Amino acid sequence: MSAIEDVTRLLATGYVPYHGVVDGSVYERLKCLRPKRAKWFTREAKKICLGCSRGCVVADAMGFELTLPVSGRAKRLCFAELPAVSARELLDKKLFLTVPEAEFVLNVSTRSVYNLLEEGRLTRHPDPPTRITSASVRQEAERREGDNATGTY
Known part of the structure; x- marks a missing residue:
């Protein structure tokens, strides 16, 4: 699957981009080789990284900065709602x-x-x-x- 398809799938299932600070211990725990490439998405306490092909998943918030919830409207900023017909x-x-x-x-x-x-x-x-x-x-x-x-x- 392409990166765009991965992001689209996550957004469609309620995930939002995570913009908080991630502690280095998270990357150590995951044995991440390139933490600077990490692109995290979150839904409730679950976090998914799309920074590489491994697609790491973290089920708790340990090591992640607490952030304010994002409204449902912000999830669709870059996607147009087009008819399913030509x-x-x-x-x-x-x-x-x-x-x-x-x-x-x-x-x-x-x-x-x-x-x-x-x-x-x-x-x-x-x-x-x-x-x-x-x-x-x-x-x-x-x-x-x-x-x-x-x-x-």
């Missing part, structure tokens, strides 16, 4: 898209989606919440692809 599948299967789905298909920000709605390039359903016709998103995506192909975008 942009084309969204357009083919849904009559109306949510704002995040339109962002995903067009690869633009939330503000850009609302700007496109205000400009009339995207068509919204008249009732709340904001839903955008997949036909107008498809048309805008094709327009952008055409502009990009001709170099005007």
Whole structure:
């Protein structure tokens, strides 16, 4: 498994990066050859190191500086929540898209989606919440692809 897959798996199971100080006795106990490469993740008292291929696990907090708990929101800072389907599948299967789905298909920000709605390039359903016709998103995506192909975008 790659390092990215290892980190993703740990984050998905509730682990968070550990930013406290680790005492040298921990590395001695683990017979660690390269303590400077250590990258620790923690969940409750359990700690896992991804600094090398050994993947050392420590079940107690002995030798680890106590740190304040991290809120659940901070765990997902670097990972986007993307639909499990492609942009084309969204357009083919849904009559109306949510704002995040339109962002995903067009690869633009939330503000850009609302700007496109205000400009009339995207068509919204008249009732709340904001839903955008997949036909107008498809048309805008094709327009952008055409502009990009001709170099005007």
